[in-house]
């Protein structure tokens with residue numbers, strides 16, 4: 523389905539981005555991985571996916587420009603890299619605010635503006651942004667994250683309109699809690715901090731807002747990304763797909 527297409531997935535050395543890269547690869551796309559992490563592990567992933575790897579720090583617009591220049595034409599752009607910081611607004615470190623805006627929002631502007639000319643020239647393209655349930659609803663103490671996720675949904679709708687007549691679609695996927703190493707690693711500390719069992723942490727803390735009481739699996743997000751790249755999705759643009767176990771239905 524995606525043979526001959528090149529997909530750049532940002533933040534694909536771990537979690538959701540890696541699952542999306544694997545899913546697009548399974549449909550024949552050639553993959554460009556991006557992200558941070560252990561060089562040996564990244565090399566293992568690069569070999570597994572027969573992929574290119576670009577280690578650009580996406581908080582640096584100059585590094586993004588250099589990466590996009592090296593990669594050349596991108597047919598599928600998945601803006602996925604993101605970070606979180608949890609603190610009351612009056613204690614929120616300004617440098618964390620700036621970092622979260624740079625990674626979760628501004629990086630997607632730069633990759634998109636640099637990928638769009640090639641997509642327009644090709645008359646086909648897919649831009650998929652990993653937003654979040656927090657693009658639609660807020661939680662306390664996540665001011666920067668929620669601001670960026672609402673903003674990426676607005677950005678996505680805007681570029682969808684701009685590109686609508688060029689064969690290029692732009693959509694968001696908005697997961698609730700996804701079972702990634704990042705989430706799994708929080709469980710032992712939360713058990714200790716709250717004096718809870720593993721099951722209590724999972725059900726009463728992590729999944730409290732997710733009515734299905736089930737984590738979204740990274741592979742589910744990969745499958746949605748594949749669908750959005752399919753011909754059946756040619757006329758789906760500017761949409762924001764919730765995959766949150768009913769969180770934002772409440």
Ligand code: NAD
Pocket residue numbers: 532533534535536537538539556557558559578579580581602603604605625652653654655696697698699700701702703704705
């Ligand atoms: P993760 O921490 O497992 O992966 C984050 C990826 O981003 C990694 O590959 C990391 O190396 C990369 N990255 C971090 N800083 C970077 C930088 N400065 N430059 C380049 N790459 C950088 O997280 P995840 O859970 O897979 O999250 C991926 C996306 O999904 C994020 O945008 C996140 O907000 C969103 N999301 C996650 C969840 C969840 O529950 N895990 C829910 C909703 C949305």
